[in-house]
Amino acid sequence: MESSAKQSKHAWRILILLFLANLLNFFDRTIPAIIVEPIRHEWDLSDLQLGFVGSAFTIIYAIAGLPLGRLADIGSRKRIIAWGLTVWSAFTALNGYAWNYFSFILVRMGVGIGEASYAPAANSLIGDLFPAHRRARAVGIFMLGLPLGLVLAFFTIGALVKAFGSWRAPFFIASIPGILLAVFFFFIHEPERGAAEAVSVSTEKVDRPIRRVLSIRTMWWIILSGLTFNFAAYAVNSFLVSLLQRFYHFTLVKAAMTTGFIVGITGLVGLTAGGWIADKIHQRSEKGRLFFGAVNLFASSILVWLALMQSEEFVLAFSLLFGLGWLVSYNYYTCVYPAIQDIIVPRLRATAMALYFAVMYLLGGAMGPAVVGWLSDYLTRSAMMKAGATEISEQFRAIGLHDSLYLIPVTVFMTSIFVFLASKTFSSDANQMKQDMTSSGR
Template identity: 50%
Template sequence: MTDQQRNARYALAILFGINLMNFFDRQIAGALGEPIRIEFGLNDTQLGLLATVFTLVYAAVGVPLGWVTDNWLRTRLIAVGVTVWSVLTAASGLAWNYTSFLLTRIGVGIGEASCAPASQSLIGDLYPPERRARAMAIFMLGLPLGLFAAYMLSGVIGQAWGWRAAFMVACVPGLILAVLALFIKEPPRGAVEARTSLALPVSPYRLVMRIKTMWWIVLSGLLYNFSVYAMNVFQTPFLQRFHALGLKDANTLSAVSLGLTGIVGLWVGGWLGDRLHMTRPNGRVLVGAVALLLAAPCVFLALQQPKGGVVMFTALMATSTALSFAYYSTVYTAIQDVVPPNVRGTAVSLYFFAMYVLGASFGSTIMGALSDYFAHHAMLAAGAAEMAESFRATGLHNAMYVIPALLLLCSGSLFAASRTIAADMKAMSSGHAVACA
């Protein structure tokens, strides 16, 4: 094994661990949403706003950090970012009211904004195109495993020692990974491309925006992440309210149905994406489009389950997650296929900015506002004068039906991307995209 191969494997292992902690620290607030809501006296709109503010800051900071990714040592940027978000995750456990908790989550968002552009840019320079989807799938395994660990540990720790302790525990592994990231050897940009275009364009942002496929991918990202962030914030509260589960049991089911089964989708999606890509340029995005088309009815049927029907609910949500996680290993790799190596950090940061600002950031707040609206309507329909938990359960249940509709729209945008990606890949490989800038 060459030094380059050893470095690539070491880097991928560390980046996987960092991505796992990225989603672990991000999801703790969702896993512990009910005890946080009760302690601080919040409604669902305020609970959703925690994720909205986090996401908006994450997106805004990510754009300049994308430029930094293309112009500075990516390993050092990652190490600094991991340190910042790990320390501030621990600080979240010291919050004394809603405002102080919100401020610490903003700090976590600033730190985490360094992870995706720099990590995906490194993977693009460490692995050749024919192996990139599988490498990206390994990196993105941090997402389902991070969600799984966040739900499982938060449920156990939160029930045993209170919700604040879970935030403290999350700090230590992040700091260790930050140090290990400094030992990754920085690869040359475009090192594994058959043809590289390393002359900087006049405007990297303009270059990325000229790629038609990126517009469809961005649209798919905002639709997909709207639904995913809404579900991640509210599924555990939904199981507690509608199906009357305790904190630990609700988080255990969420850990399996929203986290663990995603591993199947990442691996199978990455493998199928690479296989189909060998015979047709649009193979990867087609795999993602079909997977989401099948995921939508699973969510709808899960929400149709009666109170107490948690086994079938979990099975259907797990199936939906397994299918929809193919999005990450196929669509994220498609970005690498159509964007020149020297602006991939910029491309990923723009993609994240658009999908988070226009999609994910509104998912949790709009879901919370819909939940409050339907809860209020249920209260009025019952002739009650005060809000009861049963009305909150009904409100959240009704609001969650927006998710399968969004998954169908996301599938449609990926089918549209499959019609433009071949031409954009040809332009990138020939260097035409850089010339046009």
């Protein structure tokens, strides 16, 4: 059946634009995690307050994503992407004018609204540009924007702060390419919904779309996996630079660049190779792609745990183990994202992605930085009391932050369990989706 599915002649050109927008998406949202220590010192913030910067962004991102995702299922996806890109770029520039902690958070929420428009519409487009047997590779290329955005941010933001003598400068510079790229999206050729499917697709309005999505068993496991994985990912992105500065005594520039290698460069390998391998496995076994992801996530949890067990003298071992663990964790995206396309009919894909992202970010991404920040403050005070001290020093802050990050391998392990359970129900749900499309196309 898949052999009769068609790929859009504009597929690769549009995918490149989607990749570039995704790169800017993650570049812009990563800036606060890199300048976290200068902000902490300027406004005298706790780790919980620092964590809430990321949490506020993800909360509004998740809430806004549901109506914007539904809009992407019934409206013009290219215009949604174009205007969303314009909005989040404009608010990124406004972040440079923040005068205190609360104004900074409010502007970050504006960035979140703009970025919430992007992922559901972009993933829906990919589903209509590429047939099922090529989607993992297409998603892998699209998701390369994540590690490349991180790499670009971690390798340049510290240098920009040093060059301009202010943490505000990167926000102004980052806004420019986003506004320019938005123009191109107004002129792309948007494919028809279901254009890449092997059977005809009904264009009738779907009643009770969210209930329809939640009636699929595999979708429940995928949603839970998104919650735990984003908890880990956002906690890492929020605090790894700070950990390297506090616990391993790195400068801002060195800590940012090392983080770029650990969570960024590794993604280039993980997503490129992972997408190719996942497509090959999918051709042999429908559920094999998700099982492959579960195995990789299990390995990731072990490697990250071993990395955190390294003392401050063994920073190289820490970096190598953490980097390898994060490399294999990227296979989550190349296995889970295509699976959503395979179990959801085209008219509901943006809604499904928005629902998935709502839980992924509201209960995962928002909780990760906040919970780790709270636990870091708690363990910092515990370290102080254990030492018999009366004041919190930078040494106690280093210990508290380091020990709080043991939550990361735990949540990655939980993700591997959920993805494994999704693989057990995937085949029946994928076959049901094909039957639904065949019957509706008659």
